[in-house]
Amino acid sequence: MSKQLYCLGMFKMILQRTIKFLVFMAICQYPSSTEASCYFPQEFQGEFIMQSPPSPQNLMMGTGIQYSHLNITENSIPIWGNCHRRIGNNFILMFNYSETLCVRCLLLKLRSSNVLQIFVATEETISKCFTNEKAAEANCPSEDTVVTREATEILLFKIKDNFGLPTERQYCPIDGNYIVNYKGTAQKRANECRGYDSILNSCPSGSTLNFMLRNCTFKGYDMKFECLGHWKGLDDETFVIFTDSRYMSNLRPKYRCAVYRQDPKTNKIQMALSRDSTCTTDLYNTTSGFETFSLVPRVERPWPAEVSFEMCSFPQWMYGDWEHLKIRSDTILYKDHNSFKTHTIKCAGILEDSDKYLIFSRTQCEEESYNCLRIANRGKNILEFQLGTNTSDNKVDVFTLCADENFKSDDWITQGRLEIPPGLSTGMCPITGEYTGRIPDATDLCTKLWSDCRAPELMYYQVSHCETEEIYEEREYQCLGHWRERHLLYTYTERKDVAAGTYECFVGSIITESEIYIKEAGEHCQRTVDPLRYGMKLMKKQPLYSCIERSTTPKHVPRTTTRSPTRRTTSYVPKSTTIMSDIESNDIPDIPREKTKSTSSSSMTGHAKYLYLVLFILNKCFY
Known part of the structure; x- marks a missing residue:
């Protein structure tokens, strides 16, 4: 027992x-824990949704659209690898197994705060990985193949940012009221809506396109497209991503891709949609797709006589396209990104020897009012404006609406010029040389800010660990200009390393030629930011770089370390085999x-x- x-x-x-x-x-x-040696910008991080590969049968039927979730952390895309090295917009991702390596090269394009496009050289390379870094780098997609749409693309739709907060709505690039002709592809016959009964508007929110389809070969219905982002394509084409209110689980796609072109003379729009949540399936051009729309502008209501016959125009230096403004002679089209109302503004009077204009405004919802517009010229490529706090339904004396008490002295809306005409140079950055410092609330992180000798309108910003010198973040800015106000220097810039149309303002105080304080001032150059109290101190390390053997753009090839004091990542994927041969100085050595x-x-x-x-x-x- x-x-x-x-x-x-x-x-x-x-x-x-x-x-x-x-x-x-x-x-x-x-795979074992690997040390990431490059990091994704914060704008790339968050929780995303992507379309899962459909079965051939579901693809033919146009049904069975399914989605999967994907997280992008600071240094990893878990299903594809850990960030090992950055080469421009290409990222080398790597899984480091005990005996093998699995290496991929992805090109990442942030199209908006809600849309991230990933490109690979071929469809095969996304499901397979290379056994050494050199082979993966040789198969990186190029910018040319992205533009010509030869590279294989994957669309990611962000639903939460890196802090876990829901994403914000985006302005649609199409605004106004239109008559709609619709054609959809079905199994047996084409579905069409013709005539003048189908309409499109963007009321009450400029983030939504509202379609009312009538006089159709099917029972008419209403639908909504909620815009997530847009970007420019070839030949004046524009791509748009939105959610479709017709979405049905596993039947109709929730996320749609469209491409359109607008005739500059008639403003007529031709738009086509893909079959699913890609920009490729059954989408060929603006007139050929799974669904097509022809949008003809509706005749607008007449403007009041006192506006139509007023001999008034805005300053010529303002003419052109800005971030949220389009200015032509006596008319301004303003997209308010706070209220999502689109204002068509007409000049109704000028206050002599002043920067103020009496205006008449009409929104996309036909709301009308008189107000006063205050304009400030901050440089060739920067303007700021204010709208009065009080409005009127009737044309009143210009001195009433344009009184100083009708404006908040420090509340400006800053705008950068979108397309700089030939001969109108961009603004130079206010710094020359290289400056270094530490982040005030994270003293173990060092910063570097430097200018480019060959392109004085560019400056670069880098964050790294002070001891290991491992690079955590790199940014590239194009300076549109700067101006002084109350002994402070304001610089307005456009980010060149993230989605197009991302603008940032900095406020600084130059103590001496070698000592400056700088602080982010938001998108609209907030006047309440004190760089001396809350900013970052930077000291000049060396004068302007020598242009010998230097590129005008930074090389995103971060210096790596054998260990990371604060950031680690572990990923699990199927095994692959490899043997690394040549190891460069900036590569992680293999075991x-x-x-x-x-x-x-x-x-x-x-x-x-x-x-x-x-x-x-x-x-x-x-x-």
Whole structure:
């Protein structure tokens, strides 16, 4: 009896250790923790949704659209790898196994705060990985293949940012009221809506396109497209991403891609949609797609006589396209990104020897009012404006609406010029040379700000760990100009490393030629930011770089370290095999093969001895 109890106790102990052994062996099959040596910009991080590959049958039927979730962390896209090296917009992603490497090259394009496009050289390369970094780099997609749409693309739709907050709505690039002609592709016959009964508007929100389809070959209905982002394509084409209110789980796609072109003379729009949540399936051009729309502007209501016959125009230096403004002679089209109302503004009077204009405004919802517009010229490519706090339904004396008490002195809306005409140079950055400092609330992080000798309108910003010099963030700015106000220097810039149309303002105080304080001042150059109190101190390290053997753009090739003091990542994917050969100075060295084999051999010897002991004890107990 005692022998049986002893054997049962030994068997229980052996079973527990065997389970631990099997768990250990299972874990060994997964890639080990790897040190990331590059980091994704914050704008790239967050929780995304992507379309899952459909089955051939569902693809033919136009049904069965399914989605999966994807997270992008500061240094990893878990299904594809850890960020190893950045080359421009290309990212080398790597899984480092005990004996093998799995390497991919992806090109990332942020199209808006809600839309991230990922490109690979071919459709094969997204499901497979290369066995060495050199082969992966040789198969990186180029900017040319992205423009010509030869590279394979994957669309990611952000639903939460890197802080877990829901994404914000985006302004639609199409505004106004239109008559709609619609054509949809079905299995047996084409669905069409013709005539003048189908309409489109963007009331009450400029983030939504409202379609009312009538006089159709099917029962008419209403639908909404909620815009997520847009970007320019070739030949004056514009791509738009939106959610479709017709979405039905597993039947109709929730996310849609469209491409359109607007005739500059007639403002007529031709738009086509893809079949699913890509920009490729059954989408060929603006007139050929799974669904097509022809949008003809509706005749607008007449303007009041006192506006139509008023001899008034805005300053000529303002003419052109700005971030949220389009200015032509006596008319301004203003898209308010706070209220999502689109204002068509007519000049109704000028206050002499002043920067104020009496205006008449009409929104996309036909709301009308008189107000006063205050304009400030901050440079060739920068303007600021204010709208009065009080409005009127009737044209009143210009001095009433344009009184100083009708404006908040420090509340400006800053705008950068979109397309700089030839001969109108961009603004120079206010710094020359290289400046270094530390982030005030994170003193273990060092910063570097430097200018470009060949392109004085460019400056670069870098954040790295002070001890290891591992780079966490890199930014590229194009300076549109700067101006002084109350002994402070304001610089307005456009980010060149993220989505187009991302603008930032900085406020600084230059103490000496070698000492400056700088602080972000938001998108609209807030006047309440004190750089001396809350800003970052930067000291000049060296004068303007020598242009010899220097590129005008920064090389996103971060210096790597053997360990990261604060950031680690572990990922699990199917195994691959590789042997790394040439290791450059900025690469993560692979584990020496001899050491790996030795460790593996000794481990297997230990496991064999352990299994032999298990069999020996079981034999003694039960035989």
